[in-house]
Amino acid sequence: MRGWGLLLGALAGGGVLLILARLRAIRRPRLAVRVLPYLRDLTADARAPEPAVGMLPPVVAGVFGPPLRAGADAVERILGGAASVRRRLERAAVPRTVHEFRVEQVLWGLACFGLAAGYGLLHSLHDPGNAPAGLVVCLVAFVFGVLARDSWLTSQVRDRERRIVAEFPAVAEMLALAVAAGEAPIAALDRVVRRSRGELSADLARVLAAVRTGEPVAAAFDALAARTGLPLVARFASGIAVAVERGTPLADVLHAQAADVREAGRRELIEVAARKEVLMMIPIVFLVLPVTVVFAFYPGVLGLHLGMS
Incomplete structure (x- = not known):
């Protein structure tokens, strides 16, 4: 047990040191940020900073920014339609760029993936043989989250225009x-x-x-x-x-x-x-009409029973 405690303590200490080193590297300005503004012979694309990562805090964006940007680029390559997304963002008055919107899609997908993975983990405790099906469900949940954010943007446009x-x-x-x-x-x-x-x-x-x-x-x-x-x-x-x-x-x-x-x-x-005329008839046919029939015929049925007795 003492050996396991030493190993776990060493792993925890190493993790803390890695986090502190990463935070220190994040706070230090990069060489490109310090040098590029003074180089006039570069194009505007070369001087442009890295795209922002949604509305995440700076520390979280610094740690998870590169994989989120890579995921956003992958979603953009697969789905495409940057012009349509930009148009809908303008029509919905959402203060986001296309890249920030793609990052939000990745975050929504990861949230759905996490929920599906948690449910699959709980389910695997009772049925360990369903791991491949759980993985497929997690992937489907990720795709659902990505598409749900796009659908919600369309809903935002529709509500605003209404x-x-x-x-x-x-x-x-x-x-x-x-x-x-x-x-x-x-x-x-x-x-x-x-x-x-x-x-x-x-x-x-x-x-x-x-x-x-x-x-x-x-x-x-x-x-x-x-x-x-x-x-x-x-x-x-x-x-x-x-x-x-x-x-x-x-x-x-x-x-x-x-x-x-x-x-x-x-x-x-x-x-x-x-x-919606048919939908408006549903409460009349299934609620008002039966109650009316009961009120109309119940006194007669009751009178017949009393007469027969």
Whole structure:
């Protein structure tokens, strides 16, 4: 027993020394970081720092960063679609790069892998012969976690665009009233952004910030039209850009767009109700109707029993 204690103590001490040495190496600036900023003949790609590792703490990112980056690169090579991911990140207003999103996918996959491995370990205590099946389940869980993060990003985009559509009529009406009252489009936009809260207001605030930093108004709204995934917001941004460039009336256009969105919302609500008509009949057929039948026939059945007795 004493020999096993010495061996375990030596292993624990060696592990602590390795961790301390790694932390010291992490805190020391790398030679490339100190030298590359002073080399002007290198390309921008050669000077670029290593991509960040999600939202992990610096110490954890320093220790597990290289394998996570390698995993993210492998996921990118297998799945591809970096342009689609970047587009959806912009539409969902998620402050992540494509590489950070791939790292998050790897983390989700590792979390699902850990859960499946824990369940498989508990199950193997009762049935040790199922190890290959458990390994397959762990791999499937990893793939499921990676794809689940991508699916959740799509869900984030859908939810955000639904909120934008819900608040668009109010924002468009406020902007139209401000323009009709005599304010310039940019001043009216500033008033609307300061008075409203929401996803569309956040997008308009970014447009306003770009205009204030010197970007042309039409270019800022054209960028918003190219960035959004909603046709109504693209028409809204293009209409404001054209109005600013050519001086065309803007209030009537905004009122018409708000009315069109409200009408489209009513049509969509009617269509959803028509598609779910069968589902709406389920509580009536299986709950209300049986109760009504029981209340209608039970007194007669009770009277028959009393008459027969």
